[in-house]
Amino acid sequence: MAENGQHTGTFRVKSGMAQMLKGGVIMDVVNAEQARIAEEAGAVAVMALERVPADIRADGGVARMSDPEMISEIQAAVSIPVMAKARIGHFVEAQVLEALEVDYIDESEVLTPADEAHHIDKAAFEVPFVCGATNLGEALRRIGEGAAMIRSKGEAGTGNVVEAVRHMRAIVGGIRRLGVLDDEELMTEAKNLQAPYELVRWVAENGRLPVVLFTAGGIATPADAALMMQLGADGVFVGSGIFKSGDPARRGQAIVKATTHFKDAKVIADVSRGLGEAMVGREMGDLKEEERLATRGW
Amino acid sequence: MAGNGETNGAARGEADSARIGVLALQGDFKEHAEILKKLGVEPVEVRTLEDLTGLAGLIVPGGESTTIGKMMVSSGLLDGVRSFFYKGGPVWGTCAGMVLAASATTGERQPLLGLMNALVERNGFGRQVHSFEADIDVEGFEEPFTGVFIRAPFFEDVGPGVEVLSRIEDRVVAARGENILVTAFHPELTDDVRFHEYFLREVCGL
Numbered sequence: 251m252a253e254n255g256q257h258t259g260t261f262r263v264k265s266g267m268a269q270m271l272k273g274g275v276i277m278d279v280v281n282a283e284q285a286r287i288a289e290e291a292g293a294v295a296v297m298a299l300e301r302v303p304a305d306i307r308a309d310g311g312v313a314r315m316s317d318p319e320m321i322s323e324i325q326a327a328v329s330i331p332v333m334a335k336a337r338i339g340h341f342v343e344a345q346v347l348e349a350l351e352v353d354y355i356d357e358s359e360v361l362t363p364a365d366e367a368h369h370i371d372k373a374a375f376e377v378p379f380v381c382g383a384t385n386l387g388e389a390l391r392r393i394g395e396g397a398a399m400i401r402s403k404g405e406a407g408t409g410n411v412v413e414a415v416r417h418m419r420a421i422v423g424g425i426r427r428l429g430v431l432d433d434e435e436l437m438t439e440a441k442n443l444q445a446p447y448e449l450v451r452w453v454a455e456n457g458r459l460p461v462v463l464f465t466a467g468g469i470a471t472p473a474d475a476a477l478m479m480q481l482g483a484d485g486v487f488v489g490s491g492i493f494k495s496g497d498p499a500r501r502g503q504a505i506v507k508a509t510t511h512f513k514d515a516k517v518i519a520d521v522s523r524g525l526g527e528a529m530v531g532r533e534m535g536d537l538k539e540e541e542r543l544a545t546r547g548w
Numbered sequence: 549m550a551g552n553g554e555t556n557g558a559a560r561g562e563a564d565s566a567r568i569g570v571l572a573l574q575g576d577f578k579e580h581a582e583i584l585k586k587l588g589v590e591p592v593e594v595r596t597l598e599d600l601t602g603l604a605g606l607i608v609p610g611g612e613s614t615t616i617g618k619m620m621v622s623s624g625l626l627d628g629v630r631s632f633f634y635k636g637g638p639v640w641g642t643c644a645g646m647v648l649a650a651s652a653t654t655g656e657r658q659p660l661l662g663l664m665n666a667l668v669e670r671n672g673f674g675r676q677v678h679s680f681e682a683d684i685d686v687e688g689f690e691e692p693f694t695g696v697f698i699r700a701p702f703f704e705d706v707g708p709g710v711e712v713l714s715r716i717e718d719r720v721v722a723a724r725g726e727n728i729l730v731t732a733f734h735p736e737l738t739d740d741v742r743f744h745e746y747f748l749r750e751v752c753g754l
Contacts, residue, residue: 266698269579270575273572330614331675354676506619507619510595
C-alpha cells in the first residue's frame with residue numbers, strides 16, 4: 251500500500267524485519283507474565299500461543315490459532331515484537347492475526363494443518379510470515395509463496411535437537427551444493443528440489459537463502475543454541491525449552507548469551523553452570539509416525 | 549579455536565585501511581560490515597570491551613534495542629562505548645542504535661547510552677504492518693534517500709547541539725552531533741552507500 255509516499259508491506263520491509271532479529275532468541279510464551287520474563291531475559295521477540303508444543307503433544311486434539319484476547323494482552327505487556335501462529339493453509343486465521351497487528355505470522359506445523367495441499371498465499375499480506383522447512387526445496391517453495399523468513403522445523407516439543415540439526419544440515423548443505431553446479435545442472439536441480447527455478451538460481455549465485463534462516467524445534471540448552479548457530483542459523487526459536495525448564499528466567503538469559511557468543515566456548519560453559527533441570531526430552535524412536543510434526547506441510 | 553577473520557586480517561598487516569567497529573551483540577551487523585568492506589574500510593565485529601581498541605568509528609546497528617541494551621550492560625560495553633564516545637570516538641546508530649543513543653525514551657525505562665540530547669519514541673511509527681519505505685530529503689544530500697523504516701523510532705524532541713538532518717512531518721528521523729550520527733531507518737538494507745560515506749567522511753573524518 252502507498253500513502254503519503256510511504257510504501258508498506260514491501261518485501262524489503264518484511265524480510266528486513268527478520269534481519270533485525272538476527273543473532274537473537276525468539277521465545278514461546280503463553281501469557282503476559284511469561285512474555286515479561288522473556289523480554290527481561292533478552293528475547294528479541296515472543297511467540298504468543300495458548301500451549302507450548304510439549305503440551306500440545308501431551309493434550310492431543312486439534313491445535314488452533316490463539317485467543318485474540320491473549321495475544322492482545324501479550325502485545326500490551328511487552329515492547330518487543332509479538333509473533334503468533336496460524337494453521338498451515340488457514341488464511342483466515344492469518345487475516346485475523348494481521349488485523350490484530352501481530353508483527354510476524356508463523357504458518358506453523360505445530361498447529362493442526364487446515365489444508366493438506368496448500369499453504370497460505372503469503373505475498374498477499376502486509377504482515378510478514380515465517381515458515382518451517384526440513385530441506386532446501388521446502389524452504390524455497392515457502393519463499394516462492396511469499397515467506398520473508400525461514401526456520402528449520404526440527405521436532406517441536408521434544409527437547410531433542412537431533413531433527414533441528416538434520417534439517418539445518420539439509421538446508422545449508424543444499425545451498426552449498428548449488429554453488430558448484432553449472433547452468434545446465436541448475437534447471438535439473440530445480441526439478442529435483444521441486445523449487446522455483448529463479449530462486450534456485452539466486453541461491454546458487456549468492457550462496458545463501460534470500461531471507462533470514464532461523465532454527466527451531468528441540469532446542470533446550472545454551473549449547474544446543476550455539477550448535478545451531480555454528481551450523482549456520484541466523485538465530486533461534488525456543489519453544490517448550492524455556493518455560494518447561496526448572497528456572498525459565500536464568501535459562502532464557504543463558505540461551506540468549508550463548509546465541510550471541512556462539513563461537514566462544516568459555517562463555518557457553520559459563521552460562522551453562524548450575525542452570526537446573528532442562529525440559530524432559532524425548533527420543534525420536536519413541537515418537538509414532540503420526541506424532542511427528544515436521545512431516546506436516548510439504 | 550578459530551579466530552575471527554578481521555583480527556587475522558589486521559595481523560597480516562592491513563593497517564593502512566581504517567578499522568570501523570560494528571556492535572555485534574545482536575541485529576543486522578553483517579549488513580553494515582558488507583558495505584564497509586565495499587567502501588574499502590575494515591569492519592570489526594565488537595562483542596567485548598577489548599574489541600573497541602583502535603577503532604576509527606563505531607556503528608550500533610539495527611536490532612532489538614532492549615536486547616542489545618541488556619547485553620551491553622552485562623558485557624560492560626555500555627560504559628565502554630560511552631567512554632569511547634566521550635574521548636571523541638565517532639558513533640553512528642541506526643534504528644535500535646538511534647534509540648540507544650538517546651538520552652531518554654517516552655516509554656518504559658531501558659538501558660541507554662545517552663550520547664545525544666534527545667527524547668526518543670520507540671516504535672514511533674507503529675507495529676510491523678505500518679513499517680514502510682519512503683524517499684526522504686536529507687540535509688546535505690542532493691537527491692532523496694530511500695529510507696527503510698522497520699518498527700522505527702523517531703526523536704520527538706532534540707536539545708542544543710543536535711542538528712536535524714531529516715524529518716517526516718514533525719518527526720526527526722536523522723540527526724547528528726559533533727561525533728555522532730543517528731538514522732531511524734536502515735541504509736544498510738539498501739544499495740545506496742551515501743550514508744555510510746557520509747559517516748566515514750563527515751563524522752569519522754576519513
